Amino acid sequence: xxxxxxxxxxxxxxxxxxxxxxxxxxxxxxxxxxxxxxxxxxxxxxxxxxxxxxxxxxxxxxxxxxxxxxxxxxxxxxxxxxxxxxxxxxxxxxxxxxxxxxxxxxxxxxxxxxxxxxxxxxxxxxxxxxxxxxxxxxxxxxxxxxxxxxxxxxxxxxxxxxxxxxxxxxxxxxxxxxxxxxxxxxxxxxxxxxxxxxxxxxxxxxxxxxxxxxxxxxxxxxxxxxxxxxxxxxxxxxxxxxxxxxxxxxxxxxxxxxxxxxxxxxxxxxxxxxxx
Amino acid sequence: xxxxxxxxxxxxxxxxxxxxxxxxxxxxxxxxxxxxxxxxxxxxxxxxxxxxxxxxxxxxxxxxxxxxxxxxxxxxxxxxxxxxxxxxxxxxxxxxxxxxxxxxxxxxxxxxxxxxxxxxxxxxxxxxxxxxxxxxxxxxxxxxxxxxxxxxxxxxxxxxxxxxxxxxxxxxxxxxxxxxxxxxxxxxxxxxxxxxxxxxxxxxxxxxxxxxxxxxxxxxxxxxxxxxxxxxxxxxxxxxxxxxxxxxxxxxxxxxxxxxxxxxxxxxxxxxxxxxxxxxxxxxxxxxxxx
Numbered sequence: 001x002x003x004x005x006x007x008x009x010x011x012x013x014x015x016x017x018x019x020x021x022x023x024x025x026x027x028x029x030x031x032x033x034x035x036x037x038x039x040x041x042x043x044x045x046x047x048x049x050x051x052x053x054x055x056x057x058x059x060x061x062x063x064x065x066x067x068x069x070x071x072x073x074x075x076x077x078x079x080x081x082x083x084x085x086x087x088x089x090x091x092x093x094x095x096x097x098x099x100x101x102x103x104x105x106x107x108x109x110x111x112x113x114x115x116x117x118x119x120x121x122x123x124x125x126x127x128x129x130x131x132x133x134x135x136x137x138x139x140x141x142x143x144x145x146x147x148x149x150x151x152x153x154x155x156x157x158x159x160x161x162x163x164x165x166x167x168x169x170x171x172x173x174x175x176x177x178x179x180x181x182x183x184x185x186x187x188x189x190x191x192x193x194x195x196x197x198x199x200x201x202x203x204x205x206x207x208x209x210x211x212x213x214x215x216x217x218x219x220x221x222x223x224x225x226x227x228x229x230x231x232x233x234x235x236x237x238x239x240x241x242x243x244x245x246x247x248x249x250x251x252x253x254x255x256x257x258x259x260x261x262x263x264x265x266x267x268x269x270x271x272x273x274x275x276x
Numbered sequence: 277x278x279x280x281x282x283x284x285x286x287x288x289x290x291x292x293x294x295x296x297x298x299x300x301x302x303x304x305x306x307x308x309x310x311x312x313x314x315x316x317x318x319x320x321x322x323x324x325x326x327x328x329x330x331x332x333x334x335x336x337x338x339x340x341x342x343x344x345x346x347x348x349x350x351x352x353x354x355x356x357x358x359x360x361x362x363x364x365x366x367x368x369x370x371x372x373x374x375x376x377x378x379x380x381x382x383x384x385x386x387x388x389x390x391x392x393x394x395x396x397x398x399x400x401x402x403x404x405x406x407x408x409x410x411x412x413x414x415x416x417x418x419x420x421x422x423x424x425x426x427x428x429x430x431x432x433x434x435x436x437x438x439x440x441x442x443x444x445x446x447x448x449x450x451x452x453x454x455x456x457x458x459x460x461x462x463x464x465x466x467x468x469x470x471x472x473x474x475x476x477x478x479x480x481x482x483x484x485x486x487x488x489x490x491x492x493x494x495x496x497x498x499x500x501x502x503x504x505x506x507x508x509x510x511x512x513x514x515x516x517x518x519x520x521x522x523x524x525x526x527x528x529x530x531x532x533x534x535x536x537x538x539x540x541x542x543x544x545x546x547x548x549x550x551x552x553x554x555x556x557x558x559x560x561x562x563x564x565x566x567x
Contacts, residue, residue, distance in 0.1 A: 001361065001362055001365035001366060001369075001386065002366045002368075002369030002370065002373075002374075003366075003380075003384065004362045004365075004366060004429065005366060005384060005387040005388045005391050005430065005433065006383055006384055006387040007431055008387075008391060008426050008429065009387045009391050009394075011402065011406070012391075012394065012399075012402050015402050015405045015406060016401070017404050017448070018403075019401075020407075027553070039430075042463055050485050065374030069300070070300050070303065070304065073296060073297045073299075073300035073301075074297070074300045074301045074304050076297055077297035077298065077300060078301070080297075081294050081297050081298070082301070090301060090305070092309055092551075092555070093304065093305050094304065095551070096308060096548065096551065097304065097308050098333055099483050099484070099487070099547050099548075099551055100308075100311065100487070100544065100547065101487025101488070101489070101516050101543060101544075101547065102487070102489065102490075103487070103489045103520050103543075104311070104315070104487070104519070104540050104543065104544060105311075105518075106494045106520070107315075107519055107523060107536060107540055108311050108314065110523060111314075111533065112314050121480050122392065126376045138307055141304060152509055169287060170290060171286075171287050171289055171291050171293050171294065172286065172290075174332070175293075180539065183543075195393050198395070199393075199394070199395025199396065199397070199398075199487070200395070201395065201396060201397040201490040202489045202490055202516070202520065206520070206523065206524070207320070226395060226397045226490070229400075229401065230397055230490055230493060233400075233401070233404065233493070233494050234285065234493070234494065238409060246401070247401060247405075250397070250398050250401050252413060253397075253398060254394065254395075254398055256383040257393045257394060258390060258393070259391040261389060261390055261395065264389075264393075265386070265389060273385075273389065274434065275388060275392045275431060275433075275434040
């Protein structure tokens with residue numbers, strides 16, 4: 001039983017490749033990865049995943065734009081600036097943000113944020129890559145905060161003391177000594193945030209608008225890998241090329257998150273790694 | 277004089293930055309507050325006794341969410357049945373048996389971290405291919421529980437491991453010195469002492485499982501069922517999927533959106549309640565700890 005996680009991880013890989021590979025009888029690998037048309041139900045079906053890959057990357061980049069400054073500053077705040085009593089109140093707030101189900105974020109995005117953005121920017125729809133980035137950015141904040149807080153508190157006290165003893169202010173110590181020493185942890189936090197966003201399904205499915213075309217602007221609807229799998233798996237009959245193509249999308253997604261995971265592992269020293 | 281100005285400037289920089297840090301934290305709190313405010317202010321008035329105890333009526337435009345509440349509870353319980361034994365035994369092996377430098381340990385740890393990073397929708401596909409299709413369980417409570425159980429495995433293993441590690445070595449040594457063997461020591465000494473920690477981890481995983489939508493979309497949940505599931509092989513309604521369905525399906529958004537608000541309130545309250553129980557339990561366990 002101890003090896004169950006190894007077993008399941010291998011199982012996932014086997015299933016994804018086993019179910020995903022057959023699609024390459026219908027479409028070549030380069031057509032799949034670089035094709036610009038995703039029309040899985042037309043005849044003949046076209047499986048060009050590029051719009052979906054770019055959609056995922058766009059909302060991930062956009063989400064990080066919101067999540068990184070906010071998460072970085074809040075993480076520094078909790079680790080360095082906040083008085084201990086305040087931390088007892090504020091940490092649960094961040095944790096609660098992490099525990100709100102993603103479907104609730106999606107719901108909030110659809111009924112509150114999307115109309116606001118549509119009216120404010122006078123767009124035809126508020127369901128855009130920008131809206132999705134905003135919501136996904138908020139969702140990624142808690143994991144970023146928690147990794148950054150860990151990274152900063154793991155810096156030895158003596159570093160700070162040495163800097164303060166030389167006459168540096170608290171901020172100078174933080175910005176010249178503590179943050180550089182914690183830089184690999186900060187990198188890990190950003191990458192972990194990216195992994196969270198790229199794998200997020202429900203919120204992005206509801207908020208991003210869902211158009212499987214190559215995004216030309218931040219303010220138009222996009223479709224991500226995750227959303228495509230979630231919305232199309234219901235209608236794809238088992239064993240059809242469409243079904244296999246959706247598993248192939250999952251392979252791409254899995255490889256993305258695997259690479260991000262490996263990067264995080266290498267940035268956080270053994271013994272300080274936690275499952276979040 | 278120059279010195280003093282310089283010092284002022286240095287402290288000014290500090291004050292500006294620290295204010296920015298403060299504001300970021302406040303912004304996060306405001307975001308959380310506004311999400312909760314918008315949903316509660318519109319959802320609470322939908323909730324009444326009928327909403328909580330009746331089934332949906334008239335094509336999802338009236339009635340309650342009782343089947344979805346029950347479905348979510350079934351899925352949560354089912355996932356625990358899967359993840360608890362696997363998680364506890366994995367954690368026991370990792371902390372008590374494997375020597376820290378053993379290559380198997382590394383493999384397991386890497387697998388746990390990779391598994392934790394796998395997107396939830398990928399677990400959904402895995403569940404669809406393996407449990408729904410290959411094992412032939414169909415779209416059912418059983419398939420969904422297995423999928424969710426596997427998904428929550430990393431969290432459960434990690435929290436059980438932390439609970440086991442918190443038990444002092446002297447406890448184990450005392451038990452071994454009395455002649456107990458390794459397994460007896462674990463079963464009679466280590467596990468009972470770490471029980472509160474294990475339960476806390478379990479409760480935290482409940483919060484996550486209850487809110488997951490993507491893994492159950494193809495494995496367990498349907499938008500509408502006639503009555504409650506009669507066996508583990510029946511599909512269920514679930515709170516998160518119900519919210520999704522109310523927004524994206526059906527023809528009467530004017531009547532469905534208020535119901536979605538009400539369902540969202542119930543789901544958030546469930547998650548918050550679970551969090552508070554976990555925090556309370558952790559605090560109580562810490563206070564009553566005998567070591």
